[in-house]
Amino acid sequence: MILLSKPAFTAGDEQYIQEALQQLQQGRFNEAVIACENWFNKRYQSNVFLTPSCTAALEMAALILQLQPGDEVIVPSYTYVGTVTPFAKAGATLRFADSTATHPNVAIDSIRQKITARTKAIVVVHYGGVACDMDALLPLATETGIPVIEDAAHCIGAQYKSRYLGTLGDLGTLSFGSQKNISCLQGGALFINRQELTTAAEIVRYNGTNKAAFLRRETSSFSWTGQGGNYLPSEIGAALLYSQLQRADSINEQRLRLWEHYFHALQPLAEKGLLQLPVIPAYARHNAHIFYVLTADKEQQSRMIAFLQQQQIQAMFHYPALHQSPFAHKRYSAVCLPHADAFEQRLVRLPLHTQLSSEEQQQVITAIYSFFGERY
Secondary structure, X not given: OEOOOOOOOOOOHHHHHHHHHHHHHOOOOOHHXXXXXXXXXXXXXXXXXXXXXXXXXXXXXXXXXXXXXXXXEEEEOOOOXXXXXXXXXXXXXXXXXXXXXXXXXXXXXXXXXXXXXXXXXXXXXXXXXXXXXXXHHHHHHHHHOOOEEEEOOOOOOOEEOOEEOOOOOOEEEEEOOOOOOOOOOOOEEEEEOOHHHHHHHHHHHEOOEOHHHHHOOOOOOOOEOOOOOEOOOOHHHHXXXXXXXXXXXXXHHHHHHHHHHHHHHHHHHHHOOOOEOOOOOOOXXXXXXXXXXXXXXXXXXXXXXXXXXXXXXXXXXOOOOHHHOHHHHHHOOXXXXXXXXXXXXXXXXXXXXXXXXHHHHHHHHHHHHHHOOOOO
């Protein structure tokens, strides 16, 4: 079976894990966590907190912004449920926004239509490592005084006009889950892009205490000062992550070569109108996190996935549109978001990872041509 995704692990990762285990035995804690944070601080020019997951980072964001019941948070409908559950847990009312007509990313016009006096945050997801239109969003956020949270789960190394995704909003997040370009199987990061939020972030991270200030000897007493949780990641996971960060650029470059080969090889099918290929805006420098095609409709999507499965190729749809979920139906008024619905019903992800061989990629391409009755 040609798998959809595999982590970019190598034998060299074991050395970093062994070193972390030895450090723990010596009473040296969080050294790998700090090393990862320093790597991001230097490259991203932001204050970075490593977290147990991207969802945990978003939970921190909700606590930092002190979201309360009655507050409204605008979120994309076409996203993973982990994007929105932190805000639902905070008691906020979710307002679902539609995707653009040409890309799964949220449409800024749809966000604009959802803003009310109760809106306390706007969440955007840069789908597949492709940036949302931040030049359209950020002035709107400034005009209304609403904080922007970037869910950049897919986005390590991806940029918007030479700025790393996750660093443009007030807060940003990354994921290092098992299917991400850089993976420690379960992990995330929170970017604090407004200096005045740093102290609140430290308190939230350490169970609502002043532990960070206490360890820096900025206060003589250790105390509980606010809301928070245990948002420190595993040291072993951080060691695995740090090993991969040393080759982050080469991992993304390899994925980009595979992505480009898919795009050019499938272009003749797109020109015949048999499928649609991803659209990359001029302002976006993506990281080849996902390669997908768009089918004509849900029925063709299902047939393509089943056909590829028969050819021992793992291909999958992606997100169910959240505004259509049972949870949303119980709690919110119905909304019409046709583009989010369309991406749920038409998008098919193809295998893409650093262990995908040229021969395997050719099998995938040939199978797609065969599905449409074409020769490659």
